[in-house]
Amino acid sequence: ISPHGGSSSNVNGVPESHCQSPEGVNGNKCSGSSTILEKYKVGKVIGDGNFAVVKECVERSTGKEFALKIIDKAKCCGKEHLIENEVSILRRVKHPNIIMLIEEMDTPTELYLVMELVKGGDLFDAITSSTKYTERDGSAMVYNLASALKYLHGLNIVHRDIKPENLLVCEYPDGTKSLKLGDFGLATVVEGPLYTVCGTPTYVAPEIIAETGYGLKVDIWAAGVITYILLCGFPPFRSENNLQEDLFDQILVGKLEFPSPYWDNITDSAKELISLMLHVNAEARYTAAQILSHPWVSDDASQENNMQAEVTGKLKQHFNNTLPKQNTTSAGVSVIMNTALDKEGQIFCSKRCQDSGRAGMEKTSAIAAAADDSRVAGSKTPFPAASEPLRSPKLPASVSPEFAGDQPG
Incomplete structure (x- = not known):
């Protein structure tokens, strides 16, 4: 996922998507930007994170609700391989007990992921x-x-x-x-x-x-x-x-x-x-x-x-x-x-x-x-508390560390 490569513009200047996997995602084709907007009605922001926002997304033909995750590539500069690793795994998995990636769209500045939306809490x-x-x-x-x-x-x-x-x-x-x-x-x-x-x-x-x-x-x-x-x-x-x-x-x-x-x-x-x-x-x-x-x-x-x-x-x-x-x-x-x-x-x-x-x-x-395939000694910060990464000190239960970049050691 390069901030500059991966997409081209048509004569009207509208970005055209570039699909990372020719076979598509979980049996679904990778869609162009115009196709996504034709297929889905995109609504308000329902989640705003450090590197991505999530918007309401409704499939026009069925009325079924999904979530549109929009990753800002400018914020991922130099770390694109981490996002690519995560998305490459999401592309491969299709199971009733796993949240599914429905389809994706790549533009020069953003990566769009249509995700299954689960509303029942954790x-x-x-x-x-x-x-x-x-x-x-x-x-x-x-x-x-x-x-x-x-x-x-x-x-x-x-x-x-x-x-x-x-x-x-x-x-x-x-x-x-x-x-x-x-x-x-x-x-x-x-x-x-x-x-x-x-x-x-x-x-x-x-x-x-x-x-x-x-x-x-x-x-x-x-x-x-x-x-x-x-x-x-x-x-x-x-x-x-x-x-x-x-x-x-x-x-x-x-x-x-x-x-x-x-x-x-x-x-x-x-x-x-x-x-x-x-x-x-x-x-x-x-x-x-x-x-x-x-x-x-x-x-x-x-x-x-x-x-x-x-x-x-x-x-x-x-x-x-x-x-x-x-x-x-x-x-x-x-x-x-x-x-x-x-x-x-x-x-x-x-x-x-x-x-x-x-x-x-x-x-x-x-x-x-x-x-880069090394053993890691992390920082010596005191243990954070339950499921609240690096915050309130009650029960040591959850700092939610890092990334998926290691290889056989």
């Missing part, structure tokens, strides 16, 4: 806004997430930022719901061990922290952390004093507990599955296919006791800076609004890098190094 919203929430509901959510991961991992794509904020609830006309995974800003194709220390601390796998090389199984670990939270409202590994180092120590040891009274009424089957997803040894950790065939997910091993009040109470206590939402931008728009560039200033340092006293690299050089 995973936490689904629990806190419902009147009844049971193990069976949690099991269905895990089924959706594992289905998305089985598909991605089958393509050798690792997401690297699986967390509740990136799981959106899609509500269908018949009243049924399903989850859709979004935000592929950290996703990359696995061609060998990855070393970039990235993700969201509460959900980050031990092999990422250890810097021993990692792969697809980091997504399973994150899904295991989410499954744990779904059933009790707080994460399995937490630091009482907001220190990243303490949290990472806990993750590396991986001592899993199901404290009373919060877990007293949860089935043994659920606890067994979580233990298999949170295996410190990545090779012994479950695959997405194994999760889908586990009795708690595939059979009736989950139960119908209403846990809504208890889980909501704990969610609000432990993730208070994300509940309720602080702004008017919906969860679905926020996920679309993010780009790979929004991740890049948020590298965190692993314990090994802290212990060895290696100097924290400047963020920009760390990003460049990782993009």
